[in-house]
Amino acid sequence: MNPGSPVHAIPDMFQPVSAPAEAIRQLWWLVGGISIGILLVVGGILWWCATHFRARPGEDREPPQVYGSNQIEFAWTIVPVLIVLVLFLATARTIYDVQAMVPPKDALEVTVVGHQWWWEIRYPGLGVVTANELHVPASVPGARRPTFLTLESADVIHSFWVPQLAGKTDVVPARRNRMWVEPTETGTFLGQCAEFCGTQHANMLLRVVVDSPADFAAWVEAQKRPAVADPRVAVGRAVFESTACVSCHTVAGTGADGTFGPDLTHLMSRATIASGAADNAPDRLRAWIVDPHAIKPGALMPAMKLPDDQVDAVTAYLSTLR
Template sequence: MMAVGATGAHAQGAGADLPTHMVADMFKPLSRPAEMIHETSLLVLVICAVIFFVVAGLLLYIVLRFRKKPTDNTQEPPQIYGSTNIELAWTVIPILITVVLILVTSRTIGEIQNAKLPEDALQIRVVGHQWWWEVHYPQYGIITANEIHIPVSSKDPAKARPTEIILQSADVIHSFWVPQLAGKVDLIPNRTNKMWVDPYTIGTFFGNCAEYCGTQHANMLLRVIVDTPENFEKWVADQKAPVPPPQTAQEIEGRRLYYANACVNCHTIGDSVSKGIFGPDLTKLMTRQTIGAGVAPLNHENLLSWVRDPQILKVGCLMPNMQLLDTEAEAITAYLETLK
């Protein structure tokens, strides 16, 4: 039943040594908007639980108390048609509960949606594609994919550096959902949505595309890698550093094959002529933990398999089988492995 390796533990890729939060429990929020949602949710859960126990208890009591007993005579019970006072009571009480819920809800909506972010907030732009995430850092001039690196923020407003995420889509509707950081917001073509996160702790946070977007919707996975501000700056510097040229004969042959094939039509590598925009940017491919938007860990074996035929790891994905010879696939893989 197991097709591809689990993506739990890695040694590879930037931020791989951070603690992972694989179980994305919305009741363990680690970021301000998620925590505000959490507080409201707890209140709502408590109210709902009280209503549940009162009404279910009443139902149980009625079932036990008024069941027909074998000793009963055949007389019909007293016929009661209604009571205005009682009905009024159970109209007014729900109205009061509703008013409380409405007030709490609208307050939290405003706090999250209309929050004013500080000037120095990190801004990133995430573009949804069928079945991967394109990630831009306009303040830094970096483009990456699927794994979003952001600095940790703080509960102390003076030291907080939240991240604003601008959400767009290149094709169909997707939804950005990392439960421990924030609620979900859709990525809709021709529209721009905004959200923000403000994580308290470092670590790798897991999320998914939450709006059905076609064949591989299930494998449109998200990782948000929250690191210390220093490590984040280091990551930024590393992403901007030039890539060393290929060394071995195989790597050089791989680069020739990469540029001679259709790869360049869809992928971008740095400042080269490879300027395709349909697939993920490969400039710093080897700094990532996974390939195929989280479908498999990024290692030699999986990368080779992907280059030879992406349809094995991620059936239905939009990258076709390029019909490469084994030697060609190995050479291209060797070249891609220099992109770090």
């Protein structure tokens, strides 16, 4: 984690920090500008009609009956055709700019797997597995390094959307979609699942942490290490390993190797738990273990109904997983 990196709280597509999002913003000004122009023209004509051609009191003669005019029809057909043509060409160019991008040799490859209702994040070339918070390196002049995402789903359709980095791409089961980002600024950028995926669609939040290349390398090194084994929390670890926790969660270096829930090996390196539904603070973590549904109703993790002392022990154990 870099505590210094700013969190961009508003996922605003007009503040892009990455090439695909920047291309979209440029296109927006063209399309938005033309749209506003059309709105003003049509609105102006309508205003003129409403004020100049309204019936005055006592005026009951019928106005001249005009049936149409082919010249006028031609004019207001051809002008929209030309406008549409311009918009189409600009659109087509940007589609190919973004979609036809070929990954350069040193591009970072990441696999994002959508689950009900969290994100599994794998770095196949680096041997790192994490959840809900995607770390990518910033692309710096001279050493451009875009990140290519392969999107997969474990269950239903989700959609990966971090507006400041790129447009969204659906995460479709039995299909591998690709998208790419190339952020040029460090910081944390927010997004969330954008395709309705069931009960907790609303709390399937995403954080993308853009690190400087050096910070990213350090982060990768830290993530590759197995979990810290702290003898002071041996009781909590024993409880964790002897309950159903291990059938869903992995903690590398222990017997816990479940894959149904997020990997907890470096849980404490993340800023949030429950896919962003709560801050990663000890009291929230404890509340989550006691009853996930109080924080995220419908979440697939059951309340484990552990006695208080065991909850405390497990919370203490998890709190050491840096």
